[in-house]
Every structure is written in C-alpha cells, then in structure tokens.
Amino acid sequence: MMEKLQKAIEAVRPLDERAMEETRRRLDRLTKPPGSLGRLEELAVQLAGIAGTSELAVVRKAVVVMAGDHGVCEEGVSAFPQEVTGQMVLNFLNGGAAINVLAGQAGADVVCVDMGIKAQLKDERLISRNVRAGTANIVRGPAMTREEAVRAVEAGIGLAEELAAQGVGVLATGEMGIGNTTPSSAMLAALCGLEPEDVVGRGTGVDEAGLVRKREAVASAIRTNRPDSEDPLDVIAKVGGLEIAGLAGLVIGAAANRLPVVIDGFISTVAALVACRLVPAAQAYLIPSHLSEERGHRLALGQLGLDPLLHLGMRLGEGTGAALCFPLLDAAVQVLNKMATFDSAGVSES
Template sequence: MLGATAAAGDTEAGEKLDAAIRSIGALDEAAMREAAARLDQLIKPPGSLGRLEELAIRLAGITGTPVAERPLRKAVVVMAGDHGVCDEGVSAFPQEVTPQMVLNFLQGGAAINVLARQTGAEVVCVDIGVKGDLAHERLLSRRVRGGTANMARGAAMTREEAIRALVAGIEVAEELAERGYGLFATGEMGIGNTTPSAALLAVWGGLEAKEVVGRGTGIDDAGLARKREAVERAIAVNRPDEADPLDVLSKLGGLEIAGLAGVIIGAASRRCPVVIDGFISTVAALAACKLAPGAEPYLIASHLSEERGHGLALRKLGLAPMLHLGMRLGEGTGAALVFPLIDAAGGVLREMATFDSAGVSKG
C-alpha cells in the first residue's frame, strides 16, 4: 500500500501511515476453526444462536484467541472537528455547538456517556480539528488545524493534513491498545459532517448527490437543496481522483473522518475489532478500507441509521448491521449498544456447557 502515500513525499507521517497499513494481518483461520468447533460442541443445536455464533467466530479470527478468558476492555473514540462547508448553510445548528458538545461529552452528560456507562466502556474524546480553543483535563488534543476549509470552494485540507489526521487516529488506537483496550467503537462530533461524508460516498460509490445527501441534523427542504448543491459543487470544483484515496479524503473529507479512519487502521494493526456507528463512522470506515483493504474484516457494523446514504455505505463495505433502531444521533451511540452482543458472543464460548460436560445426549 506504499503507493497510497508516495505522492505525499517521504514524510515521517506518511511512513507511519504506510507502516500501520502494512502491519494489518489476515484473520487467524486456526482460531476461527477452533471457535467454530467449540460452538458445535455446546449444548444447543448447531448454528441455533445465528449471527451471535458468526460474531464469536470472527472475533476469534480478529484477536487470534478461540476462547477469550474475559470480555474485551472497551473504548468509544469520539473524534471532533469542524467543517468550513457550514458556510453554505448545510446544517440546522451553528458551528459553536461542536465545542459545546465536546465539553458535554467530557462532563459525562451526552447520550454516548450514558450508553457507554451501561456497557462498561470509556469515552475518549479527541480534538482533531475543532474551531476555537478547547481545554479540559480529559480531552486528548491531536489538533491538525482549526476546522477544514470550505470544500464547496476548494480542497477541505491538504494531503499532508489528511495524512496527519490519519496518523493521529492510528496513534490514539495504539495508545489505547497499549493501555489494555481491545475493543473499539468509532464516534464523532462535528456540525456539518454529514455533508463531507455524503461527498466522499458519492465519489467512492459512483452515486449522485441526491442519492446520498440526507437531512443530517434536521434541515428543511431549502437546507436540503443547499446541501445537495454544496456536495455537487465540491466534487466539480475539486475533481477528486477516485483511484487515489488520499486525494478524495483530503479534498472532500473532514479531520474527524480521517481521524476515525486512522483509528480503524491502528486498531486493525493491533488485532482489535472496531464497531462502527452511523453514517459518518461508516464513511470513515470506507476511507480506511480504501487505504488499507486488510482492515475490512476487523469491522463490525452496529446499526442502520436513518440518515440517507448509510445503507449504501454499508453495502459498499459488504457489512450487515446488527441493529435497526431508527437512530441518527451519531457520537458512537449505536456502536455502544452492540457492545453487550459482543460480550454475549464471547460469554457463550467461554461459559456455556458442552454436551459431554453436561451429560446430555447429542442428537
């Protein structure tokens, strides 16, 4: 995958990105076979736990451990960044909401905090590109720049900035893995970020703006028209090269989208599963897989968002969501709800009796 960053020059950040991409390994087939064999020995009809069994087998392949001794330690990484395209009137909320919501996350009062607490997960907030100053003892500052430029009038960021955002995400994942976290969820905060997500999906999916642009925070019909026009103009002005993932990401993306793509690449390089949330997180996963195709098996799709385009992005990745709850909040909320299912899949392998151990006749 060296070709993905070669055009950026032989920079330290580019080398770090390439090294992480190269270090992603294939799933452990032996561990998957062992997990599948144990599932068939458990006191139940073969395959009767459906997708829970499929999840258990894939987790074994990701981690290389057929039967985990304990549940994986969980972290929801919430990347925050602002977007210059908000100047086009694409959101129902002003940009000031981004830092305000980040502080709410840090104070524990947002929906993601509530759901994370219920599942024993830690919320890790990262300022990768919020407009304005942010300070909090629990905030991870990985700022690349104070928000992207207006993609409807030029490139959202430079190629170097996109690489730096990717590497920031990789390093966050690596740091958390070193601290013992083995299961990640991707969350985001950034007013206007469904607009760059729609633009990225339009290019990578070969789709028109009207197919991928949704109402985001709840814009009216006039706002929806402005949003579609902004996406169309951004693609026309920037002429992104679909064959060059970094060109597309830098011209049309967001800093938090690139950061989340980096988290996915970094987690996969450490053999850690990643639960992706809604539309923005899924487009970030698409960016990660464009750069590092080997990352795809490490992804778990949590839910199907109500945001237009999310289902198309999931299909592009070949992923099926675990839940469909009519959600469209973001923050990582849908991903957090899947943590108990992942714990359940591991618990079945670890704790359920076999026919032999229970003294039950096998049909």
C-alpha cells in the same frame, strides 16, 4: 511523511483461520442446535480470528469520539450553528451526552479527541490532535492539504496504538462535527461514483430547503475539487473532514494491533470505507453496529459488504449505536466460555 501510515498498513494481517475453526467446533459442541444463536456465533468466530485464539475473554472497551469543524457550514447545510461542535465536546467531557449514558451502561470509556475544532478548548480530559482549526469550505476549494489529511489519519493510527498499549481490547468509532454529514456524503459520492441525490440525507434534521442546499453543496464540492476516486487520501483532502480522517486512521490502527472496531453510523462508516480502500484487509476487523436513518448509510455499508446488527431508527452519531453493541460482543464471548457442551451436560445429541 506517511511512514506511520505505511507501517500500519503493512501490519494488518488476515484473521487467524485456525482460531476461527477451533471456535466453530467449540460452538457446535454446545448444548444447542448448530448455528442457532445466529449472529452471536458469527461474532464469536470473528473475535477469535481477530485475537488469534479461541480462548476469548471480556475486555475493556472504549468509544473514541473524534471532533472537527467544517467550513461548509457557511452554506447553511446544518440545522445547528457551528459553535455547537465545541459545546458538545464539553458536554461529552462532563458526562452529559447520549454517548456517555450508553457507553457507561456498557462499562466502556469515552475518549474525546480534538482533531480540528475551531474553538480553543482548554480541558485536560480532551486529547488534542488538532491538525487545523476546522476545514475550509469544500464548495470553494479543498477541505485541507494532502499533508494535513495524512497527519489526521496518522493521528488516528497513533491513538489506536496508545489505547491498545493501555489495555483496551475493543474500539468503537464516534464523531462530533456540525455539518459533517455533508463532507461524508461528498466522500461517499466521490469514492463510489454516486450522485448527490443518492447519498445526501437530512443530517441534524434540515428542512426541505436545507436538503436542497446540502445536495447542491455536495455536487459543487465534487465539481470544484475533482477528487480522485482511486486515491482515498485525495478524497479526504479535497472533500473530507479532519475527524473523518482520524477515524479512518483509528480503524487502520485497530486492525494493525489486532483489535476489533465497532463502527457507528453514516460518518463512521464512510471513515471505515476510506480505511478499507487504503488497506482492504482491515474490513475483517469491522463490526457494523446499526443501520442509521441517514440516507447514505445503507449504501456505505453495502460498499463494505457489511450487515448491521441493530435496526433502531437512530441518527445521532457520537458512537451511540456502537456502544449499544458492546453487550452483544460480551454475550458472544460468554456463550463460548460458559455454555455447557453436550458431553459435560449429559445431553443427548440429535
């Protein structure tokens, strides 16, 4: 038990400083004022550090959409019924969701994973890593056992390994799970000692009464389960979600395989926070895509010391914000590879 997790944690290494310095020097020789391309230059340096070389290339990309159901839906915390989780997964598989459109525009694959959907879906395109048929209601007791939490994290690690072996060079985190902003809020509050009022947002668009129910559910879940803020696996098991645990594993697995991972919105960022509490060195492999409208997202990003690339007022999830950032990664690589230097272009320097 935990052998795969421990092995992955030990495999995560700091970024390659030599590759990063070579990339900085190359960028400073290009026909522009030093640093004038801002975050694109920072991305190029980070990608070089992750890859361990300044010789970067545009690589294959995949958005991993992990899905799971949540027992806390019994508390009326979502504007949508629980069966929408499975229905939307079928929509992903059939190419009809926002993530399919945005990933397709970026030339990226969409990989759908059943981490704990309540409905039994039969589709050969769906990757099954189902740990259990949805979590228990966290208001009344733990979401899952510790063993199940570990299994979910390790499933994410294993999937990152498989995708890396298939030639995927960049991963992005996506999720689907009706009600999942509630356990995400509970996890963030538990990990960081925050109050429900600080972290709970409207999720799928609940009204004022629904917002009150969500805050009460989060407060009750923490009071009932007493998650240990110093033990991320305990937090997952007591107030978390199966897809959130899987995404935490995906982040760790990506870092262990020296792959950058673009994180999406609130739920994905809470998963990344769990990953970094388990292995702090994984933080260097994260690329924050956008700032969600969900209340707790800014706080979660702040805990990770990350500044998102985009501010578009989005709150959909699915990996949509992450997919929008793929062209920025390609742009950073192409600037490094295709721009002329002052010497090659015959341009005078300042």
